[in-house]
Amino acid sequence: MQRARLDRAPSAPISFGIESKFEFTLRNAQFIALHGIDLCARIESFRVMEQAEKPRVSTTGIVRPAFTESTPVSPSTNGYNVKAAATLSNDLDNAELVRMYRLMVLIRRFEETCGQHYSLGNVRGFLHLYIGQEATGIGAISALEPRDYIVTHYRDHGHAIARGLDTNRIMAEMFGKRTGLSKGKGGSMHIFDAAKHFMGGHAIVGAQLPLAAGIALAQQYQDTDVVTMVFFGDGATNQGTFHETLNLASVWQLPIIFFMENNLYGMGSAVGRVRHRGADFSDAMGAYDVDVISVDGMDVVAVREATQAAVDRVRAQGSPIFIEAKTFRFVGHSFADPGDQYRERSEVDLWRRRDPLETYPQRLLDFGVASQAELDDIAASVDAEIDAAVEFATNSSDPDLSEAFDDVYA
Amino acid sequence: MPEITFREAITQGLAEAIETDQNVFIMGEDIGEYGGAYSVTKGFLEKYGDKRVKDTPISEAAFVGAGVGAASVGLRPIVELMSISFSLVAFDQIVNMAANLRYMSGGQIKVPMVIRAPTGAGVQLGATHSQSFETWLAEVPGMYCACPSNPSDALGLLRTSIKSDNPVIFAEHSHLYGARGEVSDDYYEIPFGKARIDRTGDDLTLVSYGFGVRVLQEAADALAAEGIDAEIIDLRSLSPVDFDTVVASVQKTGRAVMLDTARKTGGIMSEIVSEVQERAMDWLDGPIMRVGAKDVPWPYNRGLEQDILPDADDVVEATRRLISV
Known part of the structure; x- marks a missing residue:
């Protein structure tokens, strides 16, 4: 069945037999047509995942889509349609494709290293790792300009690294040192670099959405072309702030990108278990007239191109847009969670077979973007950068106790 | 003006x-x-x-x-x-x-x-x-x-x-x-953390903020009729609080009644009482009294609501209890 789906012409809309999903497909098609970007091949794998949703009869007798397990595309296709694509990307040059790979390795190694130092007691508090979701954050953030703003959630290390924040200072913040970006007073969940327009790192689910709307409002007020991108997970979509902010952004036509990283679980709760329409977000934004782009969050090029289209439109027109990237965290919700209580091992394994750190370098090789030797050099340079960051964090001093009283007021 | x-x-x-x-x-x-x-x-x-x-x-x-x-x-x-x-x-x-x-x-x-x-x-x-x-x-x-x-x-x-x-x-x-x-026609600002002495007096310090100051003015008039000369301190800001002005007044009068228009329990005046007794214990002639709204949700009925609200009579009553100590 998966094969059959992939054999379809990439641009053919697929009807799911559910009215709303058909409309959603049309909406995407219209968007793509408007912007001349063939996203269909990129979102094909997402559509195949959608097919895996099995209707479920709820206790009220209403049939709802469920997402109790996910069935990614066959790993043999690496999540993209080789036949449809002559090049890896029409828009990105090789240097950029390779840069994204380096970021991917850097985030993965950074997160693994944080985990090790959590076990050693050097990193404390709650530690939420981005392992598995790297392609999403990199694809999204790489489409932004330095003047654009980013606001994100507590699983924020990956976004910070993708934005180019200093790994030394992120690691020092993990260690609680005074050289950390927040001088050791923010921690893992509160990474900020205002100079790079990276406005946190917010740890109350959904709370960052109004803040981002305000930053977008300031851009509208000052008549800039700056785009604000706010990240949140599927869990945040059940918060009131999500709906309030979508409405506000639509009423005021704010230049904002709502970027949902749908990793299918809000902590231990499968999205299909806690959300009326399960994992289907296609028409949830319809009430606010906010256009939706859905994209395979495991495919960094697809995310980049979809986001670029969104960024270009928001920059030109100033109205909000919603991107859903379907992705998966390979690890638990936080370091305290083994991640195996609420999801089947088989589901995790299926997603791990689409690990962007496996599929993306293979694509770089397949398309002749980079050689194995070049990829090896990148991995070595990342290892050196991480070692240096740990050394920097280790050798930095704790804040002086008097510094507890600094920065309470401006 | x-x-x-x-x-x-x-x-x-x-x-x-x-x-x-x-x-x-x-x-x-x-x-x-x-x-x-x-x-x-x-x-x-x-x-x-x-x-x-x-x-x-x-x-x-x-x-x-x-x-x-x-x-x-x-x-x-x-x-x-x-x-x-x-x-x-x-x-x-x-x-x-x-x-x-x-x-x-x-x-x-x-x-x-x-x-x-x-x-x-x-x-x-x-x-x-x-x-x-x-x-x-x-x-x-x-x-x-x-x-x-x-x-x-x-x-x-x-x-x-x-x-x-x-x-x-x-x-x-x-x-x-x-x-x-x-209100002055000349431009002025009022800094935070600087209380205003609304009325000077030697016998008693009354402390509140906002509408509470109006209640204290009425209470002070009533106390004056009984020969008690009350000083009223208007905090103007609750963060920061001008503890110095309150402490200085209490060191002068030796007695204090503090009014919260919010519920008494957990109100801001419990903080001020605590600070003042730490800094001015030796000057106190009696316990610092605290008046506030009674600790129930706000009722609709006028009679009930007025009973819950602290008023000038409550301040005068607290003062009498203080002076009788």
């Missing part, structure tokens, strides 16, 4: 800020076309336009949070909550965002934002609309909390609030909007 109302003083403060600083804008529910629930911003939309005067949906969390976001990148929003009771809906944005943002970013971000909100009970609005959460918000570090008691202070404190690079809770007791008082 012209005499204007408390409402007019706030209107004046908002108007001059909009006119003098391009980064200032105001937003809230029904502040534009409707003119504000308490008519503070009447005519503003017509005069300043919808960029500077933004009507919001009834989404307190979203528009308070949007204010924080706009402030974090350099604007100076003045956000109006229709009632401080509605701050509950936006509490996360006020506390975790407005107040904590600077600290948890290691000082990278400023939040120059004013949250104006009518406060107080006494007009039969029942439990949900009658609360005085300035006492809760005053506890939160990273924010200031101003509570004017008269038109002159309202203007001076509002100017300071708008110029502050920090978030400010500006609590306006709804009973005061029609209150009249002299």
